[in-house]
Amino acid sequence: MADVVLTNVNKKFGTFTAVEDLNLDIGQGEFISLLGPSGCGKTTTLRMLAGLEFPTSGEIRIGERVVNDLPPGDRDIAMVFQSYALYPHMSVGQNIAYPLKKRRVPKPERAELVAKTAEMLQLTPLLHRKPKELSGGQQQRVALGRALVRDPKVFLLDEPLSNLDAKLRGYMRAELIELHQRLGRTMVYVTHDQLEAMTMSDRIAVMEGGKLQQFAQPQEVYRAPANRFVASFIGTPGMNIVDGALREESGQWVFDAPGFSVNAGDLGSDARPGPAAMGIRPEGLTIGSGPIQGTIQLVEQTGHENITVVRLDDDLRMTGRTAPDQIWRMGEPVQFSIDAHQAHFFAEGPNGKRLNRGVPKTGASPANRTPSKEATS
Ligand SMILES: Nc1ncnc2c1ncn2[C@@H]1O[C@H](COP(=O)(O)OP(=O)(O)O)[C@@H](O)[C@H]1O
Numbered sequence: 001m002a003d004v005v006l007t008n009v010n011k012k013f014g015t016f017t018a019v020e021d022l023n024l025d026i027g028q029g030e031f032i033s034l035l036g037p038s039g040c041g042k043t044t045t046l047r048m049l050a051g052l053e054f055p056t057s058g059e060i061r062i063g064e065r066v067v068n069d070l071p072p073g074d075r076d077i078a079m080v081f082q083s084y085a086l087y088p089h090m091s092v093g094q095n096i097a098y099p100l101k102k103r104r105v106p107k108p109e110r111a112e113l114v115a116k117t118a119e120m121l122q123l124t125p126l127l128h129r130k131p132k133e134l135s136g137g138q139q140q141r142v143a144l145g146r147a148l149v150r151d152p153k154v155f156l157l158d159e160p161l162s163n164l165d166a167k168l169r170g171y172m173r174a175e176l177i178e179l180h181q182r183l184g185r186t187m188v189y190v191t192h193d194q195l196e197a198m199t200m201s202d203r204i205a206v207m208e209g210g211k212l213q214q215f216a217q218p219q220e221v222y223r224a225p226a227n228r229f230v231a232s233f234i235g236t237p238g239m240n241i242v243d244g245a246l247r248e249e250s251g252q253w254v255f256d257a258p259g260f261s262v263n264a265g266d267l268g269s270d271a272r273p274g275p276a277a278m279g280i281r282p283e284g285l286t287i288g289s290g291p292i293q294g295t296i297q298l299v300e301q302t303g304h305e306n307i308t309v310v311r312l313d314d315d316l317r318m319t320g321r322t323a324p325d326q327i328w329r330m331g332e333p334v335q336f337s338i339d340a341h342q343a344h345f346f347a348e349g350p351n352g353k354r355l356n357r358g359v360p361k362t363g364a365s366p367a368n369r370t371p372s373k374e375a376t377s
C-alpha cells in the first residue's frame with residue numbers, strides 16, 4: 001500500500017527549477033533513499049514532504065490525505081536534519097521529551113514515552129547528561145530519539161550521518177537498519193553517499209538536476225542502471241565508461257571503442273548506429289590476460305584486493321579489481337579482457353539511456369565467462 005505519493009511535483013525558486021516533475025510512490029513501511037549529488041533537489045523534496053516548502057505544482061499525499069496545504073505539525077511526520085542541533089542546556093531526557101512538551105502531552109505519559117525511546121536507542125544511562133558530554137554517535141542517537149518519541153507515521157532523515165566519522169557512520173547505518181526493521185515505519189532518507197543508499201534502502205530514488213533518474217531496488221540500480229548518469233554515480237570504484245560507437249553486424253550489435261571492439265549482442269529497440277558509450281564495472285575486467293593491450297598505470301592495494309588502473313591511451317584508462325598478490329610495476333605492459341556479458345551500453349550524452357535488454361548476470365567468475373562473447377581487438 002502506498003504511504004507517501006508524489007505526483008508531478010515541481011518546485012521553483014524564482015525562475016530556477018529545483019525539482020522537476022517528480023513522481024514517487026513510497027510503500028507503507030518502506031525505507032527509501034533520495035540519492036544524488038549536492039544540489040540535485042534531495043533536501044527540497046524532503047522539505048516539501050515535511051511541509052517546510054510548498055510545491056509550485058503537483059500533489060503530495062501522506063497516507064490517505066493530500067497534504068499540500070497542511071503545516072508540518074499536522075502531517076504526522078518527524079524529520080531528522082543533518083545539523084541535528086540539540087538544545088545544549090537541556091539534558092538528553094529533556095531533549096527527547098521536547099517534541100512531546102511542545103504538543104502538551106501530559107507529564108506522566110511524556111516520562112513513559114521518553115523512557116521507552118531511550119531504552120530502544122540504548123540511551124537510558126545517559127538521560128541526565130548534557131549534549132556536550134556525549135560522543136557524536138550518542139548525540140545523533142538523541143536526535144533520532146527526538147524524532148522517534150512521537151511515533152510518527154513517516155520519518156524524514158536528511159543526511160543524518162554525514163557529520164560522523166567513517167567508522168561511526170558504518171555503525172549507525174547498521175543501527176538505523178535495525179531500527180527500521182523494528183519500527184516498520186516508512187522512512188525517507190536523503191544522502192549523497194551511494195554506499196549508505198545501497199546498504200540501507202528497500203529502494204533508491206536517484207536524482208540529478210532536480211529530475212528523478214531511476215527508482216528501483218539497490219541491486220537493480222547497480223545491475224541495470226537506467227542511464228549513464230546512474231551507472232557512473234553508483235559503485236566504488238566507479239563504472240568504467242568508454243565513448244565509442246555502435247554498429248550492426250549480421251543482426252548483432254558491435255561497440256567500437258578506441259583500440260578495441262566489444263560484441264554487444266542483442267540490444268533494446270532504442271539502439272541506433274552511431275555515437276554511444278559502453279560501461280563496465282571494475283569486476284567485469286580481467287587484467288593479466290586477454291585480447292586488449294594496455295599498460296599498468298596504478299595498483300592500489302586495499303588489503304583484500306587491489307584496484308588496478310590500466311592505461312589504453314592518453315584519454316582512456318580502465319579500472320579493474322585484481323587479487324592482492326597480483327602486483328605489476330607502473331608502466332608494465334599488460335593484457336586484459338572485458339566480459340561482454342557484464343557490459344552496459346548507453347545512448348549518447350551524459351544521461352544517455354541504457355540500451356541493454358534486462359539485467360545482466362552478476363558475479364560471473366572468469367571460469368563461467370563465455371569466451372565467444374569476450375572482447376575482440
Ligand atoms: N530557498 C531556496 N532559494 C533558492 N534556491 C534554492 C533554495 N533552496 C534550494 N535551492 C536550490 O535548489 C537546488 C536544490 O537544492 P537542495 O534540494 O538543497 O539540494 P540537495 O539537498 O540535493 O543538495 C540547489 O541548486 C539550491 O541552491
Ligand SMILES: [Mg+2]
Pocket residue numbers: 042043044
Ligand atoms: Mg541537501
